[in-house]
Amino acid sequence: MSILSIPSPIYGSSHSSLSISRLPSSLRAQPLHVSRRPKLKGVVMMSLEAGIGVMATKLGMMSFFQPDGEVVPVTVVGFKEGNIVTQIKTEATDGYHAVQVGYRRVRDRKLTKPEIGHLEKVGAIPMRHLQEFRLQTVDQFELNQRLVFDDLFKEGDLVDVSGTTIGKGFQGGIKRHNFKRGPMTHGSKSHRQLGSIGAGTTPGRVYKGKKMPGRMGGTKRKIRKLKIVKIDKDLNVVMIKGAVPGKPGNLLRITPAKIVGKNIPNN
Numbered sequence: 001m002s003i004l005s006i007p008s009p010i011y012g013s014s015h016s017s018l019s020i021s022r023l024p025s026s027l028r029a030q031p032l033h034v035s036r037r038p039k040l041k042g043v044v045m046m047s048l049e050a051g052i053g054v055m056a057t058k059l060g061m062m063s064f065f066q067p068d069g070e071v072v073p074v075t076v077v078g079f080k081e082g083n084i085v086t087q088i089k090t091e092a093t094d095g096y097h098a099v100q101v102g103y104r105r106v107r108d109r110k111l112t113k114p115e116i117g118h119l120e121k122v123g124a125i126p127m128r129h130l131q132e133f134r135l136q137t138v139d140q141f142e143l144n145q146r147l148v149f150d151d152l153f154k155e156g157d158l159v160d161v162s163g164t165t166i167g168k169g170f171q172g173g174i175k176r177h178n179f180k181r182g183p184m185t186h187g188s189k190s191h192r193q194l195g196s197i198g199a200g201t202t203p204g205r206v207y208k209g210k211k212m213p214g215r216m217g218g219t220k221r222k223i224r225k226l227k228i229v230k231i232d233k234d235l236n237v238v239m240i241k242g243a244v245p246g247k248p249g250n251l252l253r254i255t256p257a258k259i260v261g262k263n264i265p266n267n
Helices: 112-121 173-177
Strands: 004-007 017-019 054-065 071-078 083-091 100-104 127-134 157-165 169-171 214-216 220-232 237-241 252-257
Touching: 054 083, 054 100, 054 237, 083 112, 083 127, 083 214, 127 252, 173 214
Parallel strands: none
Antiparallel strands: 004 017, 054 071, 054 252, 071 237, 083 100, 100 127, 157 220, 157 252, 169 214, 220 237
8 A cells, every 4th residue: 555655744754654545635746647649640841832843953144135124134044854653652651642753864873872762663763853743633644754944834834943052151241231330430340341240138038030140051052933935846945934942053943833722721
């Protein structure tokens, strides 16, 4: 029988131990209820695309003369061998609908054995990049299907383009966050320094997220709702109005522009 030791000034030290059964219900130990978060099955941390997209290579920028004489800056995007469906994921097998696409053919020795086996299972060529496009339905796709940009997009469509920005290394506050510099004359010794970053005693630390010098660039960015100006089938290039992330030769991900309520659900 479990014994609970409690001080008892009434009975003295000789009766300092009482049985739990003799204690009032208010003093008895209650069962501890630990609230645990329910395990969510089939939850994927991935945004829903408005439609299937493709991968491409940034070639550079130029000026494009429209038929009405207007000059617009465009980014020239080219395509290497690839954009082949390598895997189809469904709600029954993976918990969500998605299409995996491969891009840019490489030699076999550039890939690992698991990657080669994954591509050989569907009869696809060795490809460097594999990316998923989460969709509402995947009924119209099949394995080893080649995705052609002309069949998916047309001139005048709006697209979302994502890629890795140009890395600029470790930069100061002026270049990284557009800070103003200090005076350059009258004995000032604070020209491009950061300055005060907070009080001393309170809070006694630097707040998280404080804009300070650090690594700049080299992050993933998406530019939304860019217009397709020209599709050149002979040169196999596409001209997109405006600038896109990255430098020439970088990988780009092009998808239909998301318009909530029209091509993707509100939730």
